[in-house]
Amino acid sequence: MTRTAPSSALLLPDPGHSFWARIAHELADAIGSGIYAPGERLPSEHSLAEQFGVNRHTIRRSLASLGQIGLVRSTQGSGTYVEDFAVDLVLGRRTRRRQSLAQAGLPGGMQVLASRSLRASADVAKALEIRSGSTVLHLQVIGDGGGQPLHVSDRYFPCPRFAGLDDLVRQSGSITQAFAERGVADYTRRQSRISARLPEPDVAAHLKQPAARPALYVSSVNVDPEGVPIEYACTWFAGDRVTLTVDHDHVA
Missing domain, CATH: 1.10.10.10 (Winged helix-like DNA-binding domain superfamily/Winged helix DNA-binding domain)
Incomplete structure (x- = not known):
């Protein structure tokens, strides 16, 4: 596109x-x-x-x-x-970015930039419905499409349920596939909040854009089939390369 x-x-x-x-x-x-x-x-x-x-x-x-x-x-x-493309990513009940890239005819993947275990802040704990200070796995990842960086995100997963998930993401380049290997065959998005913000310098550098150019910022919560939160993500999308479509009826 x-x-x-x-x-x-x-x-x-x-x-x-x-x-x-x-x-x-x-x-x-x-x-x-x-x-x-x-x-x-x-x-x-x-x-x-x-x-x-x-x-x-x-x-x-x-x-x-x-x-x-x-x-x-x-x-x-x-x-x-x-600029040669802007990929349209759908934010629906079942958001799968690799599928959106494939529909746009673009190859893409995800790379883990950093991972660590830490104590959940109040915001992370509220999103994951766990006690503040509980252990979570934090991943910083970058996703690309067609050889261009599309998004950088901080992702949080409750432990011990998803301890070691970072190794699975590194191997597969996919959080969906990593979830499947941990027994979560399906999951849905409970909430997405979208705003436009100026990125931090390190985020702008990863996205290869000027820090003075606004990026799309999305915070989201994914839940398993029982409605239990399994992921809280804060994602920066390159505004010149990504269009976000919110589809409330999208289920596949």
């Missing part, structure tokens, strides 16, 4: 504000109309400066503003490219 420019262009300054803002809007319109296709490299700063009759500093500011809203990405020594 591709990301189009019109809705993103609304985040740009008024085109009458300055030369760089007007040029940014013209480039955004060109991207939205398909003049510059997803994944295509834009003309060089020198070429754009000649095209618009301005200096290269003005072009750099225009391109930087397009990068901040996720329409383009700059690669040092290579140039500036149109």
